[in-house]
Amino acid sequence: MDKSVKRNILLGLFVVVGIVLFIIGIFLVGAKSEMFKNTFPLSAKFTNATGLKIGSNVRYNGVKVGIVKTVNIIDDSTVQVDMQIEDSKRMFITTTAVATIASDGLMGDKLVNIITGKPGGITIRNYAYLQTHNPINTEQVLQTLSGSNENIRMITENLKILTSDLNNKNGALQMLYKDTDAAFDLKTSFSNLRLVTGKVAQVSQTLQDITALIQHGKGTAAELLNDTVLGHNLASTMASLKETSNKLNAVSNQLSLTVQHVNNGNGTVNMLLTDTTLAANVQQSVLNLKKASKGLDEDMEGLKHSFLLRKYFRKKSRKNK
Amino acid sequence: MDMFFQDAAELAQFTVAVIKEGVRPPYEFREVLNQCYETGIKSFILVGITAFILGLVLIMQSRPTLVEFGAGSFLPAMSSVSIVREIGPLVTALICAGKIGSGISAELGSMKVTEQIDAMEVSGTNPFKFLIATRIMATTLMIPVLTLYAILIALTGAFTAASITDQVNIGFFFNRVFDTLKFSDVIPSFTKTFFFGFAIGLVGCTKGYNSKKGTEGVGKAANASVVIAMLSVIVIDMVVTRITAMLGYL
Secondary structure, X not given: OOHHHHXXXXXXXXXXXXXXXXXXXXXXXXXXXXXXXXXXXXXXEEOOOXXXXXXXXXXXXXXXXXXXXXXXXXXXXXXXXXXXXXXHHHHHOEOOOEEEEEEXXXXXXXXXXXXXXXXXXXXXXXXXXXXXXXXXXXXXXXXXXXXXXHHHHHHHHHHHHHHHHHHOOOOHHHHHHHOHHHHHHHHHXXXXXXXXXXXXXXXXXXXXXXXXXXXXOOHHHHHHHHOHHHHHHHXXXXXXXXXXXXXXXXXXXXXXXXXXXXHHOOOHHHHHHHOHHHHHHHHHHHHHHHHHHHHHHHHHHXXXXXXXXXXXXXXXXXXXX | OXXXXXXXXXXXXXXXXXXXXXXXXXXXXXXXXXXXXXXHHHHHHHHHHHHHHHHHHHHHHHHHHHXXXXXXXXXXXXXXHHXXXXXXXXXXXXXXXXXXXXXXXXXXXXXXHOOHHHHHHHOOOOHXXXXXHHHHHHHHHHHHHHHHHHHHHHHHHHHHHHHXXXXXXXXXXXXXXXXXXXXXXXXXHHHHHHHHHHHHHHHHHHHHHOOOOOHHHHHHHHHHHHHHHHHHHHHHHHHHHHHHHHOOOO
């Protein structure tokens, strides 16, 4: 074969293979860009479409179903995103589906993710608007993290103060931490506490037993709680006691009034209680009465021996015997 | 400064002359094919080896950083965008500027100093049509094809590096590669390779055709051709990137 023909064949092969590779590449890239598939248009309105651009992927529950066709600003708070969705995926997307803007991994490109909505929706139509859920933007995340950082700073500062107090030699925590005597006391306290707890448990058991007895109607307490007749009697007694108490109260009030009158009045009783002269006179009168009584006794004794009345006294003495 | 403007004027005159002669029949198809073979097939091995190594090195260099950020799975996406958008076209153009540009310049310079071009004119052959237009046509057509191969080989190199360091499935790798690519990556990248090829051929032909008398002039012409062609490639790359950004594809 002629040399020039060989060269031409080789060149032709070189170019044809190159062109075929180019066409395959274009086909593959086109297939990924939904160029060779039947698609239908959908739109969604977001307040923020940061990072979203023409050609960004559209996914339905994480599976690629289309691409973003245009991103347009509608007004100062609305961005409209038009999408091309594969027609074969239309059946899965309903009117209740929700579109969100997500990231492909932590550092990946932004994309539109359509998630299944509430049941009851119908298959979506061309040029329909999907419900949207606006994404949490990075600034909001950073603001939250800033708040968390501030909290962490405060917590660490408190921990610093706490550890500083712990290291303070005169502090209670340091004493607990380092002082062996305190530790021994604490240990003893815990031991005592354990004993007390044991006793409390015993008491509790006893109370439980008593309660059981009461519940079974045994003993005086059970009778007190369960006997209706006794209860009635007790109620009557209580009523009587109440009545008596009321009467006593009335008497007490009267006595109080009397004492008040005695204290405030100019009567004999008040004079007897307060007038010392009268008291001295009374005392003297009593003494006189004693003397008079003694004289009367002597007179009576004399009368017994008198001949006029002797007979009467003898007769009385015999009668008494 | 004078030299710069002089070179610019020469290039402008040459561009007008080449376009005028190129579109006017008769066409030198056989010579175009011959030049395509010289520029395309004979540069393939060099471009292929360079592209493979670059793809390999790109992954080996990028992997530790991406893994450190927990983004190891982005290696295929990162390599595809880097190679298709920039590394493939630029490296191919620079290698061709060095190899093809200097070759064209030296060949035409030698023909000039040995008065072969003058002889062609005397014999009734249009040197612009036969020598210049065919070479520029060949570089304009072959550098995009070489770039396609370079991109494929560089991606293969990237996959090789990824499969050495990690257990990467070839299906997964190339699926992620094509999943990441968009027409806005491929079309501007492929379009600029035509401009690269045209610039390399034009600069090589201009410098060779206008080389001064003597072997020293041929050497200088080849050297200037390489330098100016590489600079032109980088300037065109910058302009195309800017235009792509202005159109909203970046």
